[in-house]
Amino acid sequence: MKKILLLLVAAAIVFVIVMKLRLYIRDPLAKVERDDIAVNGDVRVMINYANDVLLEDLSHGQHRIYLVQHWNRTPGVPVRPLQCLQGVVCLTDAEQTAVTPIAGAGRGVSMSDTLVQFVDESGSKVKITLR
Secondary structure, eight states, rough: HHHHHHHHHHHHHHHHHHHTTTEEETTTTOOOTTEEEEOSSSEEEEEEEEEEEEEEOOOGGEEEEEETTTOOOOOOOEEEEEEETTEEEEEEESSOOOOOOOTTTTOOOOOOESSSEOTTTTEEEEEEOOO
C-alpha cells in the first residue's frame, strides 16, 4: 500500500513539473478591482508558474473567463475549453494558449509579476493584484 501511495505522489509531482506552464492554480490572496472598486466573491484568480493570469468572473449572472499571458500580453478568452476542477485548478490546451482577444484588448494593458491591468469588453478597467 505504501509503495502505491508513493508511486501516486511521485506521478503527481512529475505531472506538475511537466505541465507547470499549462496548469493554473487558484491564488486565494489575489485582489480584483473593476473601475477601482473591489470585487469580492464572484471572481477567481488563477496563476501558473510564469505568473500568467486566468480570471474567472462569475459576476453579473455570466461566466466569463479572461486569460492574460506574458508572451503576448493580450487579454482574451481561450479558444478551446479549459479542463477545470471547480474553483481550484485549470489545465489549458497548450503552454501558449490561443485566445480570442476581447474588444478593446490593446487599451490599457500592463503586466508585471504582481499586477495585471486591462480593459474588458464593457470598457471597465480590471486590475488584478497578485501577492
